[in-house]
Amino acid sequence: MASIKSYIEESYQELVHKVTWPSWKELQEAAILVFIASLIIAGVVFLMDYVFGVRPGEDVVWKGLIGYLYELL
Numbered sequence: 001m002a003s004i005k006s007y008i009e010e011s012y013q014e015l016v017h018k019v020t021w022p023s024w025k026e027l028q029e030a031a032i033l034v035f036i037a038s039l040i041i042a043g044v045v046f047l048m049d050y051v052f053g054v055r056p057g058e059d060v061v062w063k064g065l066i067g068y069l070y071e072l073l
Contacts, residue, residue, distance in 0.1 A: 049064075050064065050065070051064055051066060052066055053066065
């Protein structure tokens, strides 16, 4: 039981005194960067779905741009 108490005390001391926490401005910049990267990745996935089409079943109307090219050939 003493080892658990020692572990918790040492963990607290490390978190308070040894860990370098980001400033509020650094945290905001990182959050904006993650948001922009998420939007870019979502846009790429949307474009891939739009170009290749998502065909979960046979009755799907949208076959993607490539599906329509195949129908023209």
